[in-house]
Amino acid sequence: MSEQTATAPQGAETQGDPVVFVDDVHAGYLPGVNILNGATLTAHRGELIGIIGPNGAGKSTLLKAIFGQVKIRGGRITLGGEDITGLKADKLVAKGVGFIPQTNNVFPSLTIEENLQMGTFQKPKLFAERVDFVMGIFPDLAKGGGLKKRAGGLSGGERQMVAMGRALMMDPKVLLLDEPSAGLSPVRQDEAFLRVSEINKAGVTCIMVEQNARRCLQICDRGYVLDQGRDAYTGTGRELLKDPKVTELYLGTLGA
Template structure:
């Protein structure tokens, strides 16, 4: 996305100089900043321990923010609990334990609408339009699904609430190469449907190939940012990060 196009769009999520961590006195994020504009697909890459997943959890109120601020459409949401953020239109898909295995696909999708069950039929039509396979198997137990199929259920459940912003933590993790490609295609489809997406990925090259803009995190800071293509073509990013990250 060009600077001129960015100027015509509103920032949806703004992370400003955030310091955050899990243990008292120990920060994982050390002054991290990020801006996601309306309709963007943002990719976050970096080495293990860089703070990628912690950044998503800080946005979603799961990690204490000690300094800095986070805003959603200009409103301060720093420190808000997850249930409040869901009601404001923020969805989060964790890397693991992201479905209820004892429930059917349909029951998992219904869980995504616990705050507004009246629009179930409308949202189900939308979700099965993106994930046609789910519509054919609504009565199947989620625990019997493959990893890639579970990922579809998790994405579908998050979309049931009609989010403005979707946070995805390594959607391709643990999947076969074919299923990884499918996961990236699904993320692109969700974004094209009008949902602003912020995605953490260990498969750095594939992530940068599909995202509008990327952030490279290192030691809890945003070390590099630019369009996905620019980061892929940046010799410094390639030397320092892409050579050791997923291909």
Template sequence: MTDSSAAPAQPVDDRDVVVELKDVHAGYLPGVNILNGANLVARQGELIGIIGPNGAGKSTLLKAIFGMVQVRGGDITVNGESILGLKADKLVRRGVGFVPQTNNVFPSLTIEENLQMGLYQNPKIYASRLEFVTEIFAELGARLKQRAGSLSGGERQMVAMSRALMMDPSVLLLDEPSAGLSPVRQDDAFIRVSDINKAGVTTIMVEQNARRCLQICDRGYVLDQGKDAYEGAGRALLEDPKVIGLYLGTLGQDAA
């Protein structure tokens, strides 16, 4: 585990890096940054967890990767190429999938139509990608004609993840996948995230349930005031006294 305020950044092996943020400054309003020098590396096949107090910039970091917030400094690369300034459709073509916390399905459309919307840029691969996502979310395969608006919150989350996976992304960005779900559905959401990652999809997850997030992720980043204050293996961060004292005492304290 490293304290980024005290230790210099370590060299990155570019051969297996999928996503990298270098000293990123970004914000929504002119002259006001939410991210203030954020750094992150996600390698092939990793599950990365991002935790931190409210207002730390966790969701903003994902939105910066997906071109939804203005990046004013630093760089963001996907598979070694800068993606700064690219719109969402271009980012999807570059292999970036994003599942927002809310409004993440088309409620008037069926599950099948939602999945087809995820492939509007490449409909020819629908059959193979449908097979992939229904291996992870088997329930959806039997309910393709059901309208998404009739689903529970946890079921909608499954549809949203599946739609983002339809384009075979290099990296999947998940913003608070357990938000608003019952404890049972929260556990199910974390299991599904792990299943997606085990299927070979590099995953970056922002999560308020800090303990549960760190239990399943390969590596975690603790954001504070728009910077990565701590970084390390998920289990190591769970046991680090500084992280426990500063963050885990108020984050996800009800999680086992």
């Protein structure tokens, strides 16, 4: 399956340049040590892309490479055809890229509202318009004290909603999500995946790294299995779920 050219799902924009194209990227944190060893990824407009693989495979590093947080030593990354390789995070946000890290993804001393305001730091006039959109996706944030609650007192699931909401405040073209279900209860995990699907259906291209591999592949349009910093398998979520090699090598150890 990894040798086949994956096609975008029906309804995805396939004409012109992909929203995100990662081409043979080599990258790492320490001099002379690469975590990514030729990683490749294509995300078309409107797609939900899932990235799975064993611990240490480079999944989170791939997202950080796209978001300008890892030194890229080879290859290139484009956004809508524009080369963004190594561009700093603030520039990427202005160009329509949102990133939600796995940890430390809210400002705990600030209220929910202030966290959302931080999302429009570059364009504060967007706040009134975008906060209505975010509240439409995360209505639970307005309950029990509403937007004046301190983020530090929220549950893990509520913090995840705030982090997603803040990233959406700049109306991104693409949203990068690093382990959105990590540390959540099974019920909250289901809610996190539901919210990602809703964000995607609202028109945002999503690229999601997940340890809950089966659940990830169930909702994504296409998936990439990363191993040792490069693509081991790629295909639609359904294809990967049914592939016996993927099941044997990865799904048996990556969360039922």
